[in-house]
Amino acid sequence: MFRFFRRPIPLVLFLALFTAIPVLTALIDVVQIPSGAYPAESAHLAVAPVSWLAHALAGIAFGITGPVQFVRALRNRFGTLHRVTGMVFVLSGVILGLSALSLLAQVTPQRTVLVDIARGLFGLALLVALTLAMAAIRNRDFLRHRAWVIRSYAVGMGLGAVSLVFYPIYIVTGQAPTGFASDILFVASWVLSIAIGEVVIRHLSRSPPSLANENRQRGQ
Ligand code: HEM
Numbered sequence: 001m002f003r004f005f006r007r008p009i010p011l012v013l014f015l016a017l018f019t020a021i022p023v024l025t026a027l028i029d030v031v032q033i034p035s036g037a038y039p040a041e042s043a044h045l046a047v048a049p050v051s052w053l054a055h056a057l058a059g060i061a062f063g064i065t066g067p068v069q070f071v072r073a074l075r076n077r078f079g080t081l082h083r084v085t086g087m088v089f090v091l092s093g094v095i096l097g098l099s100a101l102s103l104l105a106q107v108t109p110q111r112t113v114l115v116d117i118a119r120g121l122f123g124l125a126l127l128v129a130l131t132l133a134m135a136a137i138r139n140r141d142f143l144r145h146r147a148w149v150i151r152s153y154a155v156g157m158g159l160g161a162v163s164l165v166f167y168p169i170y171i172v173t174g175q176a177p178t179g180f181a182s183d184i185l186f187v188a189s190w191v192l193s194i195a196i197g198e199v200v201i202r203h204l205s206r207s208p209p210s211l212a213n214e215n216r217q218r219g220q
Pocket residue numbers: 022023025026029041042045055056059060062063096097100101103104107108109110119120122123126155156157158159
């Protein structure tokens with residue numbers, strides 16, 4: 001299975017599927033927030049329009065640049081592109097984490113406290129993971145850098161896993177899942193995304209020569 005995802009097209013298609021629903025939601029928000037034409041279920045976010053807009057914009061940039069960072073063929077052939085999209089990824093990730101914490105501080109909770117605590121922890125974890133990814137690259141520790149970038153993406157895009165679990169339920173039942181059980185499912189889906197990230201990191205750490213080759217090709 002891992003060999004399948006080493007090829008650029010399956011990897012990009014998988015990551016695009018993972019990213020698509022949150023990014024599309026964020027794109028719709030970016031159009032609706034300035035005009036005030038958002039749906040009733042999002043109206044509670046209007047108390048924090050700056051954080052909401054910043055969060056949606058950062059989510060789009062994070063969701064698009066994340067998959068680009070993982071395509072080895074692009075990393076090898078277009079090192080400058082990798083560095084530029086990497087900077088956008090880190091900056092948007094920082095804005096995403098900070099705006100998430102700001103939303104949590106300002107907005108009336110719509111779900112149980114379990115989800116708010118989890119979101120707060122995920123927001124903080126994203127900021128820590130990005131900081132450690134940057135620290136690792138400063139020390140030219142490429143293996144640690146790759147591991148923390150994968151962790152950043154897995155934590156930040158946990159919403160992708162939530163969407164892939166919740167949307168089929170919505171399509172089948174015609175209703176968005178609500179209540180405590182759905183909140184547990186929400187957090188569990190997000191944690192699943194982090195767990196998948198850890199599995200990928202373990203798998204890659206068992207095959208370090210490929211990264212060593214990449215570093216050699218980039219003259220590092
Ligand atoms: C660590 C990562 C993240 C955390 C902690 C987080 C946290 C939050 C919080 C607390 C809210 C307000 C929820 C509410 O009260 O309704 C929110 C809303 C939102 N988030 Fe995130 N988020 C994260 C990642 C993302 C990503 C990656 C995207 C997009 C690609 C995204 C897109 C959105 C959008 C579009 C909304 C507004 C939803 C609506 O219009 O009802 N978030 N997020």
